[in-house]
Amino acid sequence: MSAVNDPLELLTNKGTRQPTFLGPIWNPLACGLAGVGVAIFVNWGFRRPVFSGIQKHVAFGVLGLGAGYYFDQKRNEYLAKRDAVLRHYIELHPDDFPVKDRKTYGQVLESWVPVR
Template identity: 50%
Template sequence: MSAHLSAIDLLKLGDEDRKKPFLNQIWPYVIGVPFGIGSGIMMNFGTRRPIFSGIQKHILGVAGWCALLNYVQNKRNEYFAEKDAVYRHYVELHPEDFPIPERKKLADVFEPWVPIR
Protein backbone atom coordinates (compact mmCIF):
# COMPACT_ATOMS: atom_id res chain seq x y z
CA MET A 1 0.00 0.00 0.00
CA SER A 2 1.44 3.37 -0.92
CA ALA A 3 1.96 6.07 1.64
CA HIS A 4 -0.24 8.77 0.15
CA LEU A 5 -3.68 7.58 -0.89
CA SER A 6 -6.60 9.86 -1.57
CA ALA A 7 -9.99 9.19 -0.03
CA ILE A 8 -11.43 7.81 -3.27
CA ASP A 9 -8.44 5.47 -3.60
CA LEU A 10 -9.09 4.20 -0.08
CA LEU A 11 -12.75 3.54 -0.90
CA LYS A 12 -11.83 1.66 -4.07
CA LEU A 13 -8.92 -0.16 -2.47
CA GLY A 14 -9.22 -3.91 -2.59
CA ASP A 15 -12.65 -4.29 -4.20
CA GLU A 16 -11.27 -7.07 -6.43
CA ASP A 17 -8.49 -8.24 -4.15
CA ARG A 18 -10.42 -8.42 -0.89
CA LYS A 19 -11.25 -11.93 0.24
CA LYS A 20 -14.56 -12.42 1.98
CA PRO A 21 -14.07 -13.61 5.54
CA PHE A 22 -14.71 -17.32 5.96
CA LEU A 23 -17.35 -16.81 8.63
CA ASN A 24 -19.23 -14.38 6.35
CA GLN A 25 -19.70 -17.19 3.84
CA ILE A 26 -20.92 -19.86 6.25
CA TRP A 27 -22.80 -18.02 9.03
CA PRO A 28 -26.28 -18.71 7.56
CA TYR A 29 -25.56 -22.44 7.79
CA VAL A 30 -23.81 -22.29 11.17
CA ILE A 31 -26.88 -20.60 12.63
CA GLY A 32 -29.54 -22.16 10.37
CA VAL A 33 -28.77 -25.80 11.17
CA PRO A 34 -29.11 -25.54 14.98
CA PHE A 35 -32.14 -23.25 14.68
CA GLY A 36 -33.80 -25.60 12.18
CA ILE A 37 -33.19 -28.68 14.32
CA GLY A 38 -34.21 -26.72 17.42
CA SER A 39 -37.46 -25.57 15.83
CA GLY A 40 -38.33 -29.20 14.99
CA ILE A 41 -37.52 -30.23 18.55
CA MET A 42 -39.65 -27.40 19.97
CA MET A 43 -42.61 -28.35 17.75
CA ASN A 44 -42.35 -31.94 18.90
CA PHE A 45 -41.95 -30.89 22.53
CA GLY A 46 -45.02 -28.67 22.25
CA THR A 47 -47.12 -31.52 20.90
CA ARG A 48 -45.70 -34.03 23.44
CA ARG A 49 -44.02 -36.28 20.89
CA PRO A 50 -40.54 -37.74 21.01
CA ILE A 51 -38.16 -34.90 20.19
CA PHE A 52 -36.68 -36.46 17.03
CA SER A 53 -39.90 -37.92 15.60
CA GLY A 54 -41.01 -36.62 12.22
CA ILE A 55 -37.51 -36.02 10.84
CA GLN A 56 -39.01 -34.13 7.88
CA LYS A 57 -39.82 -31.26 10.28
CA HIS A 58 -36.17 -30.99 11.19
CA ILE A 59 -35.05 -31.11 7.56
CA LEU A 60 -37.61 -28.51 6.50
CA GLY A 61 -36.68 -26.37 9.48
CA VAL A 62 -32.99 -26.44 8.53
CA ALA A 63 -33.80 -25.67 4.90
CA GLY A 64 -36.15 -22.84 5.87
CA TRP A 65 -33.75 -21.22 8.34
CA CYS A 66 -30.80 -21.48 5.94
CA ALA A 67 -32.87 -19.99 3.10
CA LEU A 68 -34.08 -17.16 5.33
CA LEU A 69 -30.58 -16.36 6.59
CA ASN A 70 -29.15 -16.50 3.05
CA TYR A 71 -31.81 -13.98 2.01
CA VAL A 72 -30.88 -11.75 4.97
CA GLN A 73 -27.18 -11.99 4.04
CA ASN A 74 -27.90 -11.04 0.41
CA LYS A 75 -30.02 -8.06 1.47
CA ARG A 76 -27.28 -7.00 3.89
CA ASN A 77 -24.67 -7.19 1.12
CA GLU A 78 -26.90 -5.12 -1.19
CA TYR A 79 -27.40 -2.51 1.55
CA PHE A 80 -23.69 -2.15 2.22
CA ALA A 81 -22.87 -2.08 -1.51
CA GLU A 82 -25.35 0.75 -2.01
CA LYS A 83 -23.99 2.57 1.04
CA ASP A 84 -20.42 2.28 -0.30
CA ALA A 85 -21.57 3.51 -3.71
CA VAL A 86 -23.15 6.58 -2.10
CA TYR A 87 -19.92 7.27 -0.18
CA ARG A 88 -17.81 6.90 -3.34
CA HIS A 89 -20.10 9.21 -5.26
CA TYR A 90 -19.98 11.85 -2.55
CA VAL A 91 -16.20 11.72 -2.35
CA GLU A 92 -15.96 11.98 -6.15
CA LEU A 93 -18.19 15.06 -6.14
CA HIS A 94 -16.44 16.75 -3.18
CA PRO A 95 -12.71 15.96 -3.36
CA GLU A 96 -11.87 19.26 -1.63
CA ASP A 97 -13.46 17.95 1.59
CA PHE A 98 -11.07 14.98 1.62
CA PRO A 99 -7.48 16.20 1.30
CA ILE A 100 -4.63 13.71 1.30
CA PRO A 101 -3.50 13.49 4.93
CA GLU A 102 0.06 14.45 5.70
CA ARG A 103 2.32 11.68 6.79
CA LYS A 104 3.33 11.75 10.44
CA LYS A 105 6.02 9.90 12.28
CA LEU A 106 5.18 8.04 15.44
CA ALA A 107 7.46 10.40 17.37
CA ASP A 108 5.24 13.32 16.33
CA VAL A 109 2.07 11.59 17.50
CA PHE A 110 3.20 10.49 20.96
CA GLU A 111 4.08 12.88 23.72
CA PRO A 112 7.54 12.47 25.23
CA TRP A 113 7.64 9.97 28.04
CA VAL A 114 8.89 11.21 31.35
CA PRO A 115 9.12 8.57 34.07
CA ILE A 116 7.74 9.62 37.43
CA ARG A 117 9.45 7.81 40.29
Protein backbone atom coordinates in the same frame (compact mmCIF):
# COMPACT_ATOMS: atom_id res chain seq x y z
CA MET B 1 -0.99 -4.91 3.69
CA SER B 2 -0.40 -1.31 2.77
CA ALA B 3 -1.92 1.69 4.45
CA VAL B 4 -4.55 3.68 2.61
CA ASN B 5 -4.22 7.46 2.36
CA ASP B 6 -6.99 8.20 -0.15
CA PRO B 7 -10.57 8.00 1.22
CA LEU B 8 -11.85 6.56 -2.07
CA GLU B 9 -9.47 3.61 -1.72
CA LEU B 10 -11.36 2.53 1.40
CA LEU B 11 -14.60 2.13 -0.56
CA THR B 12 -13.24 0.29 -3.58
CA ASN B 13 -12.44 -3.39 -3.87
CA LYS B 14 -9.89 -4.09 -6.55
CA GLY B 15 -9.69 -7.78 -5.78
CA THR B 16 -7.33 -7.30 -2.86
CA ARG B 17 -9.82 -8.36 -0.17
CA GLN B 18 -10.23 -12.10 0.03
CA PRO B 19 -13.31 -13.42 1.84
CA THR B 20 -12.72 -15.72 4.77
CA PHE B 21 -13.69 -19.39 4.62
CA LEU B 22 -16.80 -18.97 6.77
CA GLY B 23 -17.76 -15.56 5.40
CA PRO B 24 -20.09 -16.63 2.57
CA ILE B 25 -21.64 -19.58 4.44
CA TRP B 26 -21.98 -18.16 7.95
CA ASN B 27 -25.47 -16.63 7.69
CA PRO B 28 -27.09 -19.57 5.83
CA LEU B 29 -25.47 -22.04 8.21
CA ALA B 30 -26.56 -20.13 11.31
CA CYS B 31 -30.13 -19.76 10.04
CA GLY B 32 -30.26 -23.44 9.06
CA LEU B 33 -29.18 -24.46 12.56
CA ALA B 34 -31.75 -22.04 13.98
CA GLY B 35 -34.41 -23.73 11.85
CA VAL B 36 -33.48 -27.14 13.27
CA GLY B 37 -33.52 -25.56 16.73
CA VAL B 38 -37.06 -24.27 16.10
CA ALA B 39 -38.18 -27.79 15.17
CA ILE B 40 -36.62 -29.17 18.35
CA PHE B 41 -38.26 -26.43 20.41
CA VAL B 42 -41.68 -27.14 18.86
CA ASN B 43 -41.35 -30.83 19.71
CA TRP B 44 -40.28 -29.97 23.24
CA GLY B 45 -43.23 -27.58 23.59
CA PHE B 46 -45.70 -30.27 22.55
CA ARG B 47 -44.00 -32.76 24.90
CA ARG B 48 -42.93 -35.07 22.13
CA PRO B 49 -39.54 -36.72 21.72
CA VAL B 50 -37.07 -34.07 20.61
CA PHE B 51 -36.14 -35.73 17.29
CA SER B 52 -39.55 -37.16 16.37
CA GLY B 53 -40.81 -36.16 12.94
CA ILE B 54 -37.33 -35.83 11.45
CA GLN B 55 -38.85 -34.54 8.20
CA LYS B 56 -39.90 -31.43 10.13
CA HIS B 57 -36.28 -30.88 11.20
CA VAL B 58 -35.08 -31.23 7.62
CA ALA B 59 -37.79 -28.89 6.32
CA PHE B 60 -37.09 -26.20 8.94
CA GLY B 61 -33.35 -26.56 8.31
CA VAL B 62 -33.79 -26.09 4.55
CA LEU B 63 -36.10 -23.12 5.12
CA GLY B 64 -33.49 -21.65 7.46
CA LEU B 65 -30.75 -22.14 4.86
CA GLY B 66 -32.88 -20.38 2.25
CA ALA B 67 -33.73 -17.54 4.60
CA GLY B 68 -30.07 -17.13 5.59
CA TYR B 69 -29.00 -17.01 1.95
CA TYR B 70 -31.74 -14.45 1.18
CA PHE B 71 -30.77 -12.25 4.14
CA ASP B 72 -27.11 -12.47 3.16
CA GLN B 73 -27.89 -11.32 -0.39
CA LYS B 74 -30.05 -8.45 0.87
CA ARG B 75 -27.29 -7.39 3.26
CA ASN B 76 -24.71 -7.43 0.44
CA GLU B 77 -27.03 -5.32 -1.76
CA TYR B 78 -27.54 -2.82 1.07
CA LEU B 79 -23.82 -2.52 1.77
CA ALA B 80 -23.04 -2.11 -1.95
CA LYS B 81 -25.61 0.69 -2.27
CA ARG B 82 -24.28 2.37 0.86
CA ASP B 83 -20.71 2.22 -0.41
CA ALA B 84 -21.80 3.60 -3.79
CA VAL B 85 -23.57 6.54 -2.13
CA LEU B 86 -20.56 7.26 0.07
CA ARG B 87 -18.16 6.96 -2.87
CA HIS B 88 -20.31 9.33 -4.92
CA TYR B 89 -20.44 11.85 -2.07
CA ILE B 90 -16.67 11.75 -1.67
CA GLU B 91 -16.24 12.25 -5.43
CA LEU B 92 -18.55 15.29 -5.35
CA HIS B 93 -16.92 16.83 -2.24
CA PRO B 94 -13.18 16.08 -2.42
CA ASP B 95 -12.31 19.18 -0.37
CA ASP B 96 -14.09 17.67 2.65
CA PHE B 97 -11.83 14.60 2.51
CA PRO B 98 -8.21 15.72 2.16
CA VAL B 99 -5.44 13.16 1.78
CA LYS B 100 -3.59 13.07 5.09
CA ASP B 101 0.11 12.50 5.58
CA ARG B 102 1.09 9.33 7.34
CA LYS B 103 2.64 9.66 10.78
CA THR B 104 4.50 7.21 12.94
CA TYR B 105 3.77 6.60 16.61
CA GLY B 106 6.94 8.48 17.47
CA GLN B 107 5.56 11.60 15.80
CA VAL B 108 2.15 11.35 17.47
CA LEU B 109 3.03 10.38 21.03
CA GLU B 110 4.66 12.82 23.37
CA SER B 111 7.91 11.89 25.04
CA TRP B 112 7.37 10.26 28.41
CA VAL B 113 9.23 11.54 31.43
CA PRO B 114 8.69 9.61 34.66
CA VAL B 115 7.68 11.69 37.67
CA ARG B 116 9.41 10.49 40.83
